[in-house]
Amino acid sequence: MRRTDHPTVGEADSFPFVDDSLAANLPRIRSIGIVDVKFGRNVTVVQPVNLYGCEIGDDTFIGPFVEIQKRATIGKRCRIQSHAFICELVTIGDDCFISHGAMFINDLFTTGGPAGEPELWRSTRLGNHVSVGTNATILPVTICDQVVIGAGAVVIKDIVEPGIYAGNPARLLRRL
Amino acid sequence: MRRTDHPTVGEADSFPFVDDSLAANLPRIRSIGIVDVKFGRNVTVVQPVNLYGCEIGDDTFIGPFVEIQKRATIGKRCRIQSHAFICELVTIGDDCFISHGAMFINDLFTTGGPAGEPELWRSTRLGNHVSVGTNATILPVTICDQVVIGAGAVVIKDIVEPGIYAGNPARLLRRL
């Protein structure tokens, strides 16, 4: 094993390592980064993360192993915990907590596979004071203010009433 | 906190950092990489990833924070999205989409814990045009062509009919 030196590697000059001894074809290697991000004041980011084309509000914390895609917007005073994934077309309000491994979706594969055209993707909007539990999965929905999504829940429809929701599919456990 | 300089660190000379002030014992530190991978043509990989002993088909995309283990095979024109984990003995066909956080399994712990012997692991085979949703988990099964596995689903038995499957355990939602 040695550091790769083939010219496609670009930025990945120090990390990690490519053993190309078996590679008849060398892959095109890109690297995560923080690119075209509009940060509010006093944001904290723990590397490594992949943030591009998104907007992060004041006083928000972004943990490690997080990806936030372009056209996603995160509000103020949020915590985006490790391993979370926030895709395009997701808008998150203020004072939200997106726990570890929580992930969002914009493509429902309704035609039997990836939509192909981003025009077919659907958006997600979280209000303020929404807490999404660890390993939860959020389909393209609207969630009102003051909602808790339980750990491991799968949210498949809009939530219009404050409360605690859990399960797969997520159902109301109790009102808040 | 300082850069570690103890000799076991090896390749991890620039990332990340080890504070060994409390360490009566120092760990053996290894680092992810791309080792013994057979790439087709025109593959794109976004670092950091851990790929070893696997085979990746033409025109396939591998996102960041992905691990693909040895003896796994990925077909052509696939997308393996961020945070996915593909274990040994998984074979994925062409034109498949493995979404963010989707993970595979080869050891069912049927004896009450890890099998110990790889001979006891079981294999998984996905056909072509299979899309596995975000945070889904796939036990050792066979899945036919033209299947969608919903987000957060847990697939525990073979799927032999094209369709959309979701839930824990996954059930047919509708045929395709």
Next chain:
Amino acid sequence: MRRTDHPTVGEADSFPFVDDSLAANLPRIRSIGIVDVKFGRNVTVVQPVNLYGCEIGDDTFIGPFVEIQKRATIGKRCRIQSHAFICELVTIGDDCFISHGAMFINDLFTTGGPAGEPELWRSTRLGNHVSVGTNATILPVTICDQVVIGAGAVVIKDIVEPGIYAGNPARLLRRL
């Protein structure tokens, strides 16, 4: 895109890259590491990981993309697989297997959001020979010796009898 050189970056001098062309405000950038960890003998760690303030027993293996927080304790001869997340107040016995993407919780959001005060967090204790499946989620509970938690399961209450548990919420599948 260029290597960032603004002074808040600190340790992250080589990885990854920050494009600050759009940044009216620059974030505070920290980096994962291995800090204040008490290692037993013969521990193996695969970088990148984020380990801080925790204790790792003899002969334990920690895979990549793992975070283990302060005040977490891992026993001897365990495997903590890639993408796992182990939070504060989790104690794991000996000979445990925490599979890929398995995550723990200490805050139940019972008041409608993050507890705020760590005093309100609750602890989790796993006995010996406990295997937690891929993508499983463990709420603050006690789990006895010799238990298997199935892939994708969500454990919401104590487990006091050896056996295999699965589903969301997890239920006993069969005794061991």
